[in-house]
Amino acid sequence: MEKFSAFMDKYILPYATKLGAQRHLVAVRDAFIAMIPLTIIGSFATLINNMPFKGLSNFLAENTFGQYIKAVNGDIWWGTLAIMALLLVIGVSYNLAKSYEENGLQAAMIATAIFFFLAPQTASIIPEGATEAVVGWGFMQVAYLGTTALFTAIIVGLLSTELFVKLGKVKALVIKMPDAVPPAVSRSFAKLIPGMLTVLIFAIFGLVLRNITDGAFLTDLINKYVGIPLSGVTDSLGGAIAITLFIHGLWFVGLHGSNIALPITSTLLTKLGADNAQIMATGSSEPLHTLAGPFFDAFVHMGGAGLIIGLLVAIAIAGRSRKDMLALGTAPAIFNINEPVIFGLPIVLNPIYGIPFIIAPVVTTIVSYLSIKSGLVSPVIVASMPWTTPPIISGFLATGHISGAILATVNIIISIVIYLPFVYAAERMEAKKYAE
Template identity: 55%
Template sequence: MKDFLEKYIMPTAVKFGNNRHLLAVRDALIGMIAITMIGSFAVLLNNLGSIIKPYGKMMESIFGPTWTTLGGDIWWGTFAFMTIFAVFGISHKLAKSYGDDGFEAMLISAACFFLLIPQVANVPETEGAWGFIGWGYFNSTALFTGIIVALAATEVFIRLTRVKAFIIRLPEGVPPAVAGAFAKLIPGMLTILSFGIFGLLFRMLSDGKPLNDWLNTVLVAPLTSAADSLFFAILIVLLVHVFWAVGLHGPNILGGITTPLFTSLGTKNTDLYAMGVTDLDKYAILAGPFLDAFVYLGGSGATLGLIIAMFLAARKRHKQLLALGTPPGVFQINEPLLFGLPIVLNPLWLIPFITAPVIMTIVAYTAIKIGWVYPVVTASIPWVTPAGIGGYLATGGHISGAVLALVNLAISIAIYLPFVYINARIDEKKLQNKIDVNVGSHIDA
């Protein structure tokens, strides 16, 4: 099995995980964590007033009936422009991977994205405006369009900059910033022109439907519907832990696919929550930090349950490992345990390592689906948020989110505990066999 995984699975997984386009998407969206965090907490604090009535009355008495204005403004400056930040970030990261400084590339990509957006509400020319653009073309609704345009525009731009005939070279006395800008002038213009022509032809062939609307109808809506399912959740969790089983960082390898999907669904939930929507059927379940809040408790494999099980059944045997692994484990960092126990390539530990997260995923998804946990995931949290606290914050400050996380933690402990006992018995037998061998050797001598 080990030879098969190393020969056939690991090379493909490593190649997939190192794909520059997926890395650019993943790193850009992760780099936006400050934006998503402050936006989530602004929505959370605004909506706590309706959940915790005394808090809402207190805030209104101090700041007046418009006390939610600040939170609304922060949401508007963060989540309402999610795709714009993503376009800049993805283009910059991708261009850097090619050795470019990324500055011109991200500006060109943004221009290409803007020119593909329809002017949905025209105003008289006397008012000095071409038209109004709905914020639905800037928020997570347009995220997949933004990702595609950022990747495509950057690829076109970078390749054009490598055509010597398109490079304008100025004399040596010209400042480097000016020379660099002129060197990429023609590639930038050609990239924008090509996307402008593409947008025009696309609207002609699609009866006036812009690219974003077409993608949402044909690709994004079916994809997100399929992604927000129990089957997809189990599949992702299985793949993550199969990769970890051979020593590969599963979340990083799949991050280029899962991060945009979960970010899009999570942002959609946050927007609905900010608008006060109470119909749970409109919310996504497998969204935002769902896995971090309810499944990856202690990190991949829900290894906080293993740590607690070791404290209960084998504290003395694993004293040093627990001392090293517990503090980071509380904050969802479990590499000391994965490689120190080890769990990686260890058949005994891999059984609960894979089984526990799958069962926890089923429990969490089902609990939210049938309405036991209300509201659903509506806030972004750092992946290092401790178990219980993450569930509470991710569900908009609802105690049921914390309870669900703690129930899952108890499930992981129950799954790991028998294997802790089994491992202890195996170690005892190995030690006894070693003693017997040493005694036999001494007698023979």
């Protein structure tokens, strides 16, 4: 055990800690966290409009008040999930600039301007009452504002801010105003030239890109060569298992795996969940994604990462020597807070509990993915929901269907069965140690 701990301390923990503190990943993570209230209300608005209950559907479609509710929910979706990329580029740029102790607001404004002019400025529309499409200027397509542009938002937010910060450190480009000038004005003018150069460089880049790619825009290319392949890999059984192993492997060595993985999981899963929400909101015939949105929160991270709720039930059944964990961890676990058990039992670097801590999520991930893929359980149709939503309830809210709650219940039972032998083994080891 000591050799194992020494190996982890020397070869794993330092690199994992650096990964968790990497400023660009932290900027993306914090941007997604800041967007949580908007994605939650947008998701619930979509969920209400698409609940699989005939009475509710008829009320929203036929009743005057119900139509108003549906219209309000549609407006909320349009102002949240439909412009998610626009919100993300602001958050990423702001957080990255602040990490360099630079003007976050100015950097965010520059990144937003770049994000807009790297998207198409014309679109083909069919005016009301017309039969032919008209190509007009100034029609911003939602595809370049929503989930299909999330990768563009991250790239533009990071690169434009990096360039702005680097140019701002060149003394020859910084304008120094007289002391009599108000500080707010002085700060704005100080980085005037770096801001202008950043915009100009990206504008030239956009023009060159369109000319060498026969009119393709940045979002089109990113989705073709990065977004679609990554989404395809993520929305697969292998991708689901890989994410589960990554998160729980980090937890096992004492790092907050969920937070460290957030820049990756939020970018990919939130996109797929928002895609599902958009398909439902627009009535599209496109197939829904299986691994999407709060898939893990609803079906795997019940009681927190590691299905701690299942471990606590197993301890209640067989863990006589660790009843203290029930008092310490049950209330937090109801709201998916797992730290009291992970560090109090402990699970960290403790193979007897670490093994089922990893096995249970992997098994339930496989069960959940296959259940949704096969059609036994309704897919997730929201982009996100509060991670503190209690188990089973979260399964229903994520899918809008009772089958989601049933799947969550089955997964808890599976986790209890997996944890029980290890709890019994830990009890025998504790009894032997006490006897000696």
